[in-house]
Amino acid sequence: MRASGGPESPAGVTSSDAVTAGSAARGRVTIRQVAQLAGVSISTVSRVLNGRSDVSDETRLVVERVARSHGYDTRRALPGDQARPLREGLDPSDEPLTGLVGVTTTTSGTAYFSTILTGITEALAERDMWALICPTSQEHNREVSVLQRLMRSEMIGALLMLPEESPGELRRLKEDGLVFVVVDPLHDLGPDIPVVSAANSSGAYQATAHLLRLGHRRIGVITGRRDGAATRARLQGHYAALAEAGIMPDPLLEAEGDFLVPGGAAGAERLLALDTPPTAIFAFNDCMAVGALHVARARGLRIPEDLSVVGFDDTPEAEAAYPGLTTVYQPLKELGRMAVSLLVRLMDDRHQFEPLHVELATRLVVRASTGHPAR
Numbered sequence: 001m002r003a004s005g006g007p008e009s010p011a012g013v014t015s016s017d018a019v020t021a022g023s024a025a026r027g028r029v030t031i032r033q034v035a036q037l038a039g040v041s042i043s044t045v046s047r048v049l050n051g052r053s054d055v056s057d058e059t060r061l062v063v064e065r066v067a068r069s070h071g072y073d074t075r076r077a078l079p080g081d082q083a084r085p086l087r088e089g090l091d092p093s094d095e096p097l098t099g100l101v102g103v104t105t106t107t108s109g110t111a112y113f114s115t116i117l118t119g120i121t122e123a124l125a126e127r128d129m130w131a132l133i134c135p136t137s138q139e140h141n142r143e144v145s146v147l148q149r150l151m152r153s154e155m156i157g158a159l160l161m162l163p164e165e166s167p168g169e170l171r172r173l174k175e176d177g178l179v180f181v182v183v184d185p186l187h188d189l190g191p192d193i194p195v196v197s198a199a200n201s202s203g204a205y206q207a208t209a210h211l212l213r214l215g216h217r218r219i220g221v222i223t224g225r226r227d228g229a230a231t232r233a234r235l236q237g238h239y240a241a242l243a244e245a246g247i248m249p250d251p252l253l254e255a256e257g258d259f260l261v262p263g264g265a266a267g268a269e270r271l272l273a274l275d276t277p278p279t280a281i282f283a284f285n286d287c288m289a290v291g292a293l294h295v296a297r298a299r300g301l302r303i304p305e306d307l308s309v310v311g312f313d314d315t316p317e318a319e320a321a322y323p324g325l326t327t328v329y330q331p332l333k334e335l336g337r338m339a340v341s342l343l344v345r346l347m348d349d350r351h352q353f354e355p356l357h358v359e360l361a362t363r364l365v366v367r368a369s370t371g372h373p374a375r
Contacts, residue, residue, distance in 0.1 A: 030154055032177055038066045044348075099129040101343070102150040102158040104136050104143060110260075110287060111315035112332060113161065116183060119336025120159060127344065129156075140164040151178055157343050159336075162186045167193065181343045183335055188229050194346060194356045196339045198330035200230050203362030204237030204282075207310045207328050210364055211280045212245045214372050216308060220253045220278035222267035222288045234284050234312070253278055257288045264288025268295040272307075279307065279373040286311035286318045289325055293369070304371035314365050324367030331360050 035045045040059060048055050048063040055063075101124055105113055121131050132155070136143040143164050150158050151173070158180040163170065167189050173180065174193070181194045189195055211219050221238055224231040239249055252274060255267035264283050268291060271278055283289035289311030293303060301307045303323055311318055314329035338358055 031156055034067050038063045100155050101129055101131050102134055102155045103131045104134045104146055105161040106136055111317060112313055115332035116336040119333035120340055123337040123340035157347050159183055159339050179347050181339045183339045185229050194342055196335055196342060196358045198360050199362045200233035201237035203328035204234035205241045206364040207282050208238045208241035211308060212241060216280040216373050218278045220271035220281045222255050222257045222264055222283040224257060224259045224284050226256055259285045259287060261287050261291040264291025265295050268292035282310045284312050286313045286315045286327055290317055290321055293321060303369055305374055308370040310370060323369050326367045326370040327365050328362050329365050330362045334360055
C-alpha cells in the first residue's frame with residue numbers, strides 16, 4: 001500500500017524502457033496510457049504533470065520521459081495552474097485538462113440527480129479536479145458510446161450514475177483500464193465493481209413500519225422499474241415490515257412507476273380505483289409521492305385524514321409539498337462526495353485495502369402527510 005501523498009517508484013519500468021516504448025508509439029496518447037507505460041497510477045502521473053513535490057525523482061523522470069517520447073502535452077489549461085510544460089509551441093486551446101472526471105447520468109432534470117451532482121462537483125473542486133457531465137437519457141447504446149469516448153479521452157476516471165450497462169459490460173470496462181465508481185446502481189453488481197449507494201431496504205422498512213404504527217394495514221406502494229436494484233431492495237424492506245406485522249403482501253397494492261410525477265399520478269389512480277383502496281401510499285421516490293398527492297386532492301381526499309402518503313429521498317420537493325411530505329432521507333450529496341473519495345482511492349491503487357461497496361444510512365423524516373387512518 002502506498003503512503004498517501006508520499007513518494008512513489010515505478011513498477012518494473014526503467015527510463016530506457018519508457019524511451020524504447022515511446023519510439024514505437026504513434027499518435028496521441030492519454031494520461032491513462034502514460035500511467036500504464038510508466039508502471040504507475042493515474043494519480044501519480046497527475047501529480048507529476050502538476051509539478052507536485054510528493055513524487056520521487058526517479059518516478060518523475062520516468063513519467064516525464066514517457067510523456068515526452070509519446071508526444072503527450074502536459075500543460076494544463078486550468079486557471080492558476082503552475083505546472084511546467086514539457087513541450088512548447090502548441091495552441092493553448094488544444095491542451096488537455098488533467099484531473100478531468102467524466103460523469104454519466106440518465107438525466108439532470110430532477111433534484112435527485114442535481115443534488116448528487118452537487119456533491120460530486122464540490123468534492124472534485126476541493127481536489128483541483130473537474131467534471132464533464134455526460135447525460136445519457138437512459139439509452140443503453142448512447143451510454144456505451146459515451147463510455148467508449150471516455151476511454152479514448154483525457155479522463156482520469158469516471159463516475160457512472162445509474163448505468164444501464166450489465167455487470168459483464170462494466171467488468172469489461174474495468175478490464176480495459178477505465179477507473180470508475182457506480183453511483184446508485186441500476187443492476188445488482190458483483191463484489192468487484194465499486195459501488196456507492198444508500199441503504200434502500202432499511203429506508204423502506206422504516207417508511208412501512210411508520211405507517212403500520214399509525215394503524216394502517218392496507219398500504220399501497222408505487223415502485224420504480226421492477227428490474228431496478230433500488231426497487232427490489234425497497235420492496236424487500238417493505239415486505240419485511242409487513243411480515244413483522246403479520247401481513248401478507250398483496251400484488252394488487254403494487255403499482256409500477258417511473259420515478260417521475262406523472263408515473264406517480266398514474267400509480268395512485270390505479271391504487272385508489274381499487275374496490276378496497278389503500279389507506280396509505282408509499283411511493284418509492286418524492287416525485288411519485290407528489291403525483292399521488294395531486295391525484296388524492298383531485299379525488300377530494302384529505303391528507304392525511306383520508307390518505308397518508310410517504311415518499312423516498314427527502315428532496316426539496318418533499319418539504320415544499322402541501323402538506324409537507326413524510327419521506328425517507330438518503331444523503332444524496334454525500335453519495336456524490338463519497339463516490340469521488342472512492343474514485344480517488346482507486347486511482348491511487350489503494351482499492352485492495354478499501355471496501356468496494358459503500359452503503360450510506362437512511363432515516364425517516366416525518367412531516368404532515370401521514371396520520372392515523374380514518375375510522
